[in-house]
Amino acid sequence: MKFVAVTSCPTGIAHTYMAAESLEQAAAEAGHEIVVETQGAGGSERIDPAVIAAADAVIFAADVEVQAKERFAGKPTVTTGVKGAINNGPGLIAQAQEAAKAAPVGAAAATPTAPAGGSGGPTLASKVSEGDSWGTKFRQWLMTGVSYLIPFVAAGGLLIALGFALNTIAVGDQGYLVTDAPPVTEQFSAGNLSDWAALCFQIGGLVFGFIVPVLAGFIAFAMADRPGIAPGFAAGAVAVAVGAGFLGGIIGGLLAGALVMWLKKVRLPFALAGVWTVVVIPLVGSLVIGGVMFLLLGKPIASLQDGLTNWLEGLTGGSIVLLGVILGLMMAFDMGGPVNKVAYFFGVASLTTSLDTGTDTGLQIMAAVMAAGMTPPLALALASTLRPKLFTPSEQQNGKPAWLLGASFITEGAIPFAASDPLRVIPSIMAGSALTGGLVMAFGSTLQAPHGGIFVVPFIGNPWLYLVAIAAGMVLSAFLVVAAKSTKKAEQQLVEAEVAAGIVPVSS
Amino acid sequence: MTATTETGPLITAEMVDLTLEAPDKDTATRHLAEMLVAAGRITDLEGFLADVRAREAQMPTGLEGGIGIPHCRSEHVTVPTVGFGKSDAGVDYGAADGPAHLIFLIAAPAGADSDHLKILAALARRLVRQQFKDTLRAATDPAAVADYIRTEVTP
Numbered sequence: 001m002k003f004v005a006v007t008s009c010p011t012g013i014a015h016t017y018m019a020a021e022s023l024e025q026a027a028a029e030a031g032h033e034i035v036v037e038t039q040g041a042g043g044s045e046r047i048d049p050a051v052i053a054a055a056d057a058v059i060f061a062a063d064v065e066v067q068a069k070e071r072f073a074g075k076p077t078v079t080t081g082v083k084g085a086i087n088n089g090p091g092l093i094a095q096a097q098e099a100a101k102a103a104p105v106g107a108a109a110a111t112p113t114a115p116a117g118g119s120g121g122p123t124l125a126s127k128v129s130e131g132d133s134w135g136t137k138f139r140q141w142l143m144t145g146v147s148y149l150i151p152f153v154a155a156g157g158l159l160i161a162l163g164f165a166l167n168t169i170a171v172g173d174q175g176y177l178v179t180d181a182p183p184v185t186e187q188f189s190a191g192n193l194s195d196w197a198a199l200c201f202q203i204g205g206l207v208f209g210f211i212v213p214v215l216a217g218f219i220a221f222a223m224a225d226r227p228g229i230a231p232g233f234a235a236g237a238v239a240v241a242v243g244a245g246f247l248g249g250i251i252g253g254l255l256a257g258a259l260v261m262w263l264k265k266v267r268l269p270f271a272l273a274g275v276w277t278v279v280v281i282p283l284v285g286s287l288v289i290g291g292v293m294f295l296l297l298g299k300p301i302a303s304l305q306d307g308l309t310n311w312l313e314g315l316t317g318g319s320i321v322l323l324g325v326i327l328g329l330m331m332a333f334d335m336g337g338p339v340n341k342v343a344y345f346f347g348v349a350s351l352t353t354s355l356d357t358g359t360d361t362g363l364q365i366m367a368a369v370m371a372a373g374m375t376p377p378l379a380l381a382l383a384s385t386l387r388p389k390l391f392t393p394s395e396q397q398n399g400k401p402a403w404l405l406g407a408s409f410i411t412e413g414a415i416p417f418a419a420s421d422p423l424r425v426i427p428s429i430m431a432g433s434a435l436t437g438g439l440v441m442a443f444g445s446t447l448q449a450p451h452g453g454i455f456v457v458p459f460i461g462n463p464w465l466y467l468v469a470i471a472a473g474m475v476l477s478a479f480l481v482v483a484a485k486s487t488k489k490a491e492q493q494l495v496e497a498e499v500a501a502g503i504v505p506v507s508s
Numbered sequence: 509m510t511a512t513t514e515t516g517p518l519i520t521a522e523m524v525d526l527t528l529e530a531p532d533k534d535t536a537t538r539h540l541a542e543m544l545v546a547a548g549r550i551t552d553l554e555g556f557l558a559d560v561r562a563r564e565a566q567m568p569t570g571l572e573g574g575i576g577i578p579h580c581r582s583e584h585v586t587v588p589t590v591g592f593g594k595s596d597a598g599v600d601y602g603a604a605d606g607p608a609h610l611i612f613l614i615a616a617p618a619g620a621d622s623d624h625l626k627i628l629a630a631l632a633r634r635l636v637r638q639q640f641k642d643t644l645r646a647a648t649d650p651a652a653v654a655d656y657i658r659t660e661v662t663p
Contacts, residue, residue: 014628
C-alpha cells in the first residue's frame with residue numbers, strides 16, 4: 001500500500017524526525033511505501049499533491065496541529081502523537097492498513113477534490129479543485145468549529161444545570177433562585193449548598209461565554225490554520241459584545257478565516273516570516289475583523305432588537321396564542337443570539353410586570369418563552385438518539401448532555417447541531433418551538449421564575465399540560481430534523497465533511 | 509531572528525560521558541549541559557536549563573528502549589550540539605518502560621535556519637535505528653563515540 005504521513009512536535013528538532021524515521025522503517029519492513037512530511041523547526045517540504053492523491057491512508061503523528069491538514073481531506077486517517085509513532089511504528093502502519101481497508105470502496109482515491117467530471121486533475125492544492133468542493137469545505141470549516149465548541153457547551157451547560165439542581169435541593173421553592181445569587185467572590189460558605197449551586201452556575205456561565213469565540217476561532221483556524229485563531233476569537237468576542245450570537249460568530253469566523261487565508265498568501269523573506277504569522281497577521285486580522293464586526297453589526301443588531309421588542313409589545317393586546325407561536329420561533333432561531341435574546345428578555349420583562357401588578361399574562365408569556373427554549377436541545381437529543389446514523393459522531397456525543405441542557409432551559413445545547421447544519425436544523429427546531437409556544441399559551445400554563453427548566457417546576461402553574469406542550473414541540477422538531485437529514489444528499493455531505501475535517505480518525 | 513554564523517562539530521569527545529550517574533533527570537541534564545558550557549556551546553547554563561525544563565514539562569522526553577532526549581531550542585545555544593551520556597544504572601526520563609541508559613542532550617540555537625537544524629534532524633533519525641543504539645551501548649571510548657555520531661549524521 002501507499003501511505004503518507006505528517007509528523008510534528010512542540011520543539012520540532014527531535015521527535016518529529018524520530019517519528020518520521022520510525023514510520024519509514026516500519027513501512028519498509030512491511031513492504032509498503034510511505035512519504036513523510038516532517039513539520040519541524042526547520043520548515044517542511046510539502047508532500048507532492050499527486051503523492052497524497054495516490055495514497056491509501058494518512059498517518060498523523062503529531063503533538064501540535066498539522067499544518068495545511070485540508071490537503072489530506074477525505075483520506076482514511078490514523079491519528080496519534082509522535083511518541084506513538086516512535087515507540088510503535090509497525091503498529092501504526094498496521095492501523096493505517098486497516099483504515100485503508102475499512103474505508104468505503106473508492107474512498108481512498110475519491111478525495112473531495114478529485115474532479116467528478118475529470119477536469120483539473122487530483123491536485124489538492126490548486127484553486128480550481130478547491131472551488132469544486134466549496135460546499136464540502138464550508139461544512140468542514142463549520143464542523144471543525146463545532147468539534148471544538150462541544151466541550152464548552154457540555155461543560156458550561158452541565159455546570160449551569162447542576163447549579164439549578166443543587167439550588168432546588170438546597171432551597172426548594174423557598175429562598176432565592178440561583179440566577180439571583182450574589183457573586184461567589186462576595187458570598188461563599190462551604191457548608192451552604194446553595195452557595196455551591198451558585199458556584200457551579202457562575203462557572204458554567206463563564207464557560208458559556210466562550211461558546212461563540214471558540215466557534216468563530218476554530219472556524220477561522222480550519223480555514224487558515226493557526227494564524228487564523230486570534231482573529232477568529234476576536235471576531236467571536238466582538239460578536240458576543242454586540243449581541244450577535246452564534247450566527248454572528250459563524251459569520252465572523254468565516255470572515256476572519258477568509259482574511260487570514262488572503263494575508264497568508266503574501267510572500268515574505270524568511271527573516272520576516274515568523275513575525276508575519278505570529279504578530280502581523282493576528283494583529284491586522286483582529287483589528288480588521290473586530291472593527292468590521294463592531295462597526296457594521298453593532299448598530300443594526302441593536303436597532304433590530306429595539307424594533308422586535310416594540311413589535312412584540314404591540315402584539316401583547318392581540319391573540320395570545322399567536323404571541324406564543326412568534327416567541328417560539330424567535331427562541332429557536334438563534335439560540336442565545338439577538339432574536340432569542342429579545343424574546344427572552346421580553347418574557348422576563350413581562351414576568352416582572354405581572355409579578356408587580358398581580359396579573360397572569362406575563363406569567364404565561366414567561367412560561368411560553370421557557371418552554372420554547374427547552375424544546376430545541378430536547379428535540380435534537382431525541383433525534384440523535386432515535387436515528388444516530390444521521391448525525392456525526394461528535395453530534396451524537398453532544399446528544400447526551402443535550403437532554404439535560406434542554407430540560408434545564410439551556411437552549412445553547414442545540415448550537416452544535418445548528419452550527420454544523422444550520423439550514424436543516426434551524427427551521428426544524430423553530431417549527432417545534434412555535435408549536436410549544438402556542439400550546440403553552442392555549443393551555444394557560446404560567447411560570448413565576450425566569451430560568452431553570454424542570455428545576456423550577458414548583459414555580460410552574462399547570463405543569464402537566466406544560467410538559468405536554470414541550471413534548472409535542474420536541475417530537476415535531478425531532479421528526480422534521482430526521483426528515484430533513486434523511487435525504488441522500490444530506491447523508492452524503494455528512495460523511496464527507498466529518499471524515500474530511502479529520503474529526504473522526506477512520507481507525508479501528 | 510539572528511541566524512547563527514558560528515560553526516563547530518555536532519559533538520566532540522569532551523561532550524561525551526560514558527559513566528554518567530545521576531539520581532534524577534534534572535541532575536543528569538545539568539551534568540551534560542555543564543559539558544556543553546565547558547565546550548563553549550552554551551552561554552548561560554541556568555537559562556538553557558530553564559528552556560530544557562520548559563520543554564520537558566510539556567511532555568517527558570523519555571522513550572521506550574531506554575532512551576532520554578532532553579532538548580530545546582534556546583537563545584543560549586551557539587551551535588547545534590548534542591551532549592551524550594551513558595548510564596548503567598539508568599536515569600528516569602519518564603518513559604513508560606523504565607529509565608534511560610542512553611541520554612542525548614540536544615541543543616539547538618533559537619535563531620538557527622533550516623540548514624543548521626538539518627544535522628539535528630539527521631541525529632534524531634539515527635536515534636530510532638537499532639544499530640546506532642547498539643553501537644553506543646557497547647561503546648567504551650568517548651572519542652570513538654563522538655567520531656561515530658559525527659560520521660553517522662554527516663549528510
